[in-house]
Amino acid sequence: MEPVRTCVGCRMRAPRSALLRVVSQNGVLIVDERAVLPGRGAWLHPTQECMEAALRRRAFGRALRVSTAVDTQTIEKRLNGYGNKVNGSK
Secondary structure (H helix, E strand, O other): OOEEEEOOOOEEEEEEOOOOOEEEEEEEEEOOOOOOOEEEEEEOOHHHHHHHHHHHHHHHHHOOOOOOOOOOHHHHHHHHOOOOOOOOOO
C-alpha cells in the first residue's frame, strides 16, 4: 500500500508517487525529486492549476512553516517545462 499525501494547491489526497515534494532552502522553493532532502516538505500535483491555487492560498508558507515570502520561480519553470530535473533524478 502506497503512502497518501495531500496537495497544498487543490487539497485533494493522492498517492505519493503522483505528487511533487517541495522544500524551502534559503527562501527558495526546490523540487525534491527523490523526497530525501531534509526539512519540512509540501506536496503538490505537477500541474499549473495546483501551483496557482497554492500561490493564491499562500499554502507554501503554511505547509513549510516559513514566515518569509518564498521564491517560486524554480517550480514555475519546472511546471512550464523549462526547468531541468534536479537532486539526482533520472
